[in-house]
Amino acid sequence: MINYHPDSRMLNEFSAGSLPLAQSACVSLHLNYCSTCQRESRKLQQMGGMLFERLAPCEVDASLLDSVMSRLDEPAPLTYEAKTTATDESPALMRRLMKGGYKDLEWDRINSGLQISRLHTGDVENEFALYHIKAGRTIPRHTHKGTELTLVLEGSFSDEEGIYQRGDFLMRDAEHEHTPTAAKSEDCICIGVLDAPIKFTGWNYRALNPFLSLQAH
Amino acid sequence: MPDEPPEDDSKMQGQIQVDENGSRNDEWSICLQQIGQTQCRASFERLFAHFAPLVKAFSMNGSAVSIANAEELVQEVMIKVWQKASAYNPQKAAASTWIYTIARNSRTDMFRRLRKFDTPLNAEDIWEEDTGDAPFIAVQERRNALQVKELLKTLPHEQAQILAKVYMEGKSHSEVAQELDIPLGTVKSRVRLAMQKLQIQVEK
Numbered sequence: 458m459i460n461y462h463p464d465s466r467m468l469n470e471f472s473a474g475s476l477p478l479a480q481s482a483c484v485s486l487h488l489n490y491c492s493t494c495q496r497e498s499r500k501l502q503q504m505g506g507m508l509f510e511r512l513a514p515c516e517v518d519a520s521l522l523d524s525v526m527s528r529l530d531e532p533a534p535l536t537y538e539a540k541t542t543a544t545d546e547s548p549a550l551m552r553r554l555m556k557g558g559y560k561d562l563e564w565d566r567i568n569s570g571l572q573i574s575r576l577h578t579g580d581v582e583n584e585f586a587l588y589h590i591k592a593g594r595t596i597p598r599h600t601h602k603g604t605e606l607t608l609v610l611e612g613s614f615s616d617e618e619g620i621y622q623r624g625d626f627l628m629r630d631a632e633h634e635h636t637p638t639a640a641k642s643e644d645c646i647c648i649g650v651l652d653a654p655i656k657f658t659g660w661n662y663r664a665l666n667p668f669l670s671l672q673a674h
Numbered sequence: 675m676p677d678e679p680p681e682d683d684s685k686m687q688g689q690i691q692v693d694e695n696g697s698r699n700d701e702w703s704i705c706l707q708q709i710g711q712t713q714c715r716a717s718f719e720r721l722f723a724h725f726a727p728l729v730k731a732f733s734m735n736g737s738a739v740s741i742a743n744a745e746e747l748v749q750e751v752m753i754k755v756w757q758k759a760s761a762y763n764p765q766k767a768a769a770s771t772w773i774y775t776i777a778r779n780s781r782t783d784m785f786r787r788l789r790k791f792d793t794p795l796n797a798e799d800i801w802e803e804d805t806g807d808a809p810f811i812a813v814q815e816r817r818n819a820l821q822v823k824e825l826l827k828t829l830p831h832e833q834a835q836i837l838a839k840v841y842m843e844g845k846s847h848s849e850v851a852q853e854l855d856i857p858l859g860t861v862k863s864r865v866r867l868a869m870q871k872l873q874i875q876v877e878k
């Protein structure tokens with residue numbers, strides 16, 4: 458049961474294609490788990506189709522049809538079929554970003570309860586990272602700079618406002634202060650997308666207060 | 675004819691028609707299906723004449739894309755339409771929606787290419803093909819699609835204008851706010867109002 462969803466702005470920008478890549482990836486992963494948002498985004502897509510139908514047509518050069526007709530026999534690129542080779546149960550998008558399992562990633566150890574692994578999405582303005590919180594451990598009280606999206610992939614965590622399970626999607630802004638704690642029964646892995654990329658300033662600083670470095674100015 | 679009661683009241687409204695199997699039977703959905711089933715080039719030419727000018731309008735809408743890029747995009751989109759036509763399922767979407775999503779995906783990928791994004795992802799990874807149960811979706815949502823189309827005509831200008839900027843011009847809510855010189859909150863609330871009017875927002 459999914460209880461936390463992207464808001465209307467996020468879903469609209471996602472459907473229209475204007476949401477930054479890393480955030481889009483996060484919303485797309487939520488849709489993997491959430492049939493409610495899937496349905497809504499299908500409707501938004503239909504609406505997009507209707508707006509598209511109503512555009513004022515823009516004349517195309519006559520040679521364009523010939524050029525397209527002459528290319529119809531070109532073989533379709535393989536990428537169309539490439540994504541049906543799923544072997545494990547994690548979402549296709551995650552497999553594409555991770556190129557392997559959680560174990561194969563490079564993890565930054567923040568403290569004994571928290572590791573972070575940044576994944577390359579190509580989005581230079583938004584950082585897309587995996588957070589691995591050990592069972593029962595808490596991320597120290599902190600505030601974010603900018604907006605942070607969180608999506609739970611494995612296990613669950615809770616904070617002052619609720620309990621978040623696999624597929625739940627959270628958006629928190631800079632004013633928000635919270636202390637996420639992983640459930641006692643199992644480790645929690647979630648995605649965090651930050652629009653103000655994290656910069657670590659050195660091991661000592663990190664060891665002193667890991668989350669000061671997350672909000673470094 | 676006049677004595678026969680309509681089998682499906684959805685046939686009575688709007689231009690998108692849906693038969694009892696939940697399949698679209700408007701001109702372009704039939705045409706696209708024919709292309710997929712028989713690789714009929716004549717049907718494709720007809721589809722091209724109708725949709726290529728829309729794809730071009732979409733490509734150039736509100737963006738800095740040059741005419742050369744827009745025409746390249748039209749070619750790319752129309753070739754994909756041809757290549758993927760056999761995967762088109764009229765139970766899931768009208769032809770116009772299906773072609774729009776291809777155009778949106780290609781435009782997004784083109785923007786990223788033009789900005790030299792180095793990314794392992796393409797638009798098709800982000801907007802995965804629907805895996806839902808088609809007949810179920812059709813039955814549940816076809817009425818809604820007809821409704822949205824009708825309701826879209828009744829939206830106040832200020833809401834319709836913002837949806838056009840968001841969907842056709844591909845602008846974020848804050849970009850729209852800047853351009854129209856209104857607060858971001860106003861853009862958000864107009865979109866929310868439009869979603870309510872169109873009955874798109876799902877109770878969560």
Ligand SMILES: [Zn+2]
Pocket residue numbers: 459461462463487491493494495
């Ligand atoms: Zn949802």
